[in-house]
Amino acid sequence: MTAPAQAPTGQNQALRGRRTPLVVFAVIAVIAFGVSAALCYGAGIGGWVLTIVIGLILYLAGVFVAVNRVEGRRAARNRIWSTLIQLAFVLALLPLVSVIWTLISKGTERFDLNFFTTSLNNTGARDPDGGAVHAIIGTLQQVALAAFLTIPLGVLAAIYIVEYGRGRLALTIRFFVDVMTGIPSIVAGLFILSFWVLIVSPWYNNGQPAFSGFAAALALSVLMLPTIVRSTEEMLRLVPAPLREGAYALGVPKWKTILKVVIPTALPGIVTGIMLAIARAAGETAPVLLVAGGTAAVNINPFNNNQSSLSLFVFQQASDASRFSPARAWTAALTLVALVLILTIAAKLIAGRNRIRR
Structure with a gap:
């Protein structure tokens, strides 16, 4: 040939x-x-x-x-x-x-050990030192509480809309989720201020309204929920129908199909949506200012007394008259971006590892 x-x-x-x-x-x-x-x-x-x-x-x-x-x-x-x-x-x-x-x-000007180990408590206008450890603790606690409250609720709501919701009820839920997506952050803060701080907190604070990091977490949850619901909904809709039909043909119940087939397939996209919501929550200033008040001292109890955050720290230092404040504000902004980047990389690695195991 x-x-x-x-x-x-x-x-x-x-x-x-x-x-x-x-x-x-x-x-x-x-x-x-x-x-x-x-x-x-x-x-x-x-x-x-x-x-x-x-x-x-x-x-x-x-x-x-x-x-x-x-x-x-x-x-x-x-x-x-x-x-x-x-x-x-x-x-x-x-x-x-x-x-x-x-x-x-x-x-990088103030990216040193003092910045990450001290707070602004007892720091004067002419003092070049003073760090943001109180703001870092506040951001981590508030975002963690908001994620703990919002992620299960948002994912379950998206599962209901895609897998179970039919008719006007599902359309109504989707409509209100879309409306919540465009709510300004200050409106969420005002809602928690009028409901939690002014009505609920006096019940356990001797009749006096109380600011707290938990109230800030509630406000951040209001902002995170629509993003998680919408992103999770879109990722679940991208899962091919033959995967569900194959599981049903083998006699697998619907709840188990969702848990073992649908969610693992859509997990990378779901994680991306969750991290977008967390990044938005970590950078919000108005809700924290309204319901947490802010403080210059370290407060490790998010359920009692005022608490600060990195975004609020940046806002306060950027508007401060001290010549040392701008450097603190820029370092806090860099720290906030680094925290979000680290959390995103960790979430992506975990999601990718689980996908490989499947």
């Missing part, structure tokens, strides 16, 4: 079509931005921003002309749209890179 004859090299190149050399794009970029810089700075009509904008327009026009002559009009349009998509990606990435760079460059 003989091998099929290969086409000549020239024929292969004809089938592949001609390609514009990469050096052409480099030359076009140099010429475009050179002309733009000469036009903007020579005529004095703008700075570097206008130079980049005009340079990109000239570059796209030059690329279209060059590719159109070599590869054809269709390839030229494809090259222009590919360049625009890549440019949009770069523009979307720039704010994220800028935020990360700003946090790291300004937040």
Whole structure:
């Protein structure tokens, strides 16, 4: 049996079509931005921003002309749209890179042992020391309590909507969840303030309203619940129906199918939604300010007395007149982002490990 004859090299190149050399794009970029810089700075009509904008327009026009002559009009349009998509990606990435760079460059000034082992208690305006251990403890406790209250409730509500809910009741629940998604954080804080702090807390505090970290956790739960419900609902709907039908065909009860098949399949997406809710809760300031009050001392009891958080600490230090406060605020912001990043990575690793075991 003989091998099929290969086409000549020239024929292969004809089938592949001609390609514009990469050096052409480099030359076009140099010429475009050179002309733009000469036009903007020579005529004095703008700075570097206008130079980049005009340079990109000239570059796209030059690329279209060059590719159109070599590869054809269709390839030229494809090259222009590919360049625009890549440019949009770069523009979307720039704010994220800028935020990360700003946090790291300004937040490392007070990133020391004193910041993580001391509080602001008895710290004066001229004292360069003072840390945020009280705010870190408050954030961890409040977010943990809010997650403990919200995650089971949100996941079970999503399971009911997807697996059991039918008719108007399910539509009504979904509608109110969508409405809650857009509630401002200060409204959630006002709700807990009027209900828990002013009505419930006087029952166990000798008739006096009491601020507490637990009240802040309740307010954060109101903000976390719709995010968890909606994200979990969407992930459960993505589970293929044949997986459920196969389990039912084997005689597996519905509750066991949900527990052993549906939830493990959707677990990575569910974890992502939960972490988004936790990240939002950890960065909220208004609810904590309204119902926890804030404090400069360490309070490890979230059910009694005022408590602070990292977001509230950042807000207070950013508005403080002391020249040492901005450095504390930036370090606290970096710490908050680092905590959320660590929790997200840990949750992803746990979800991935469970998925491998299945």
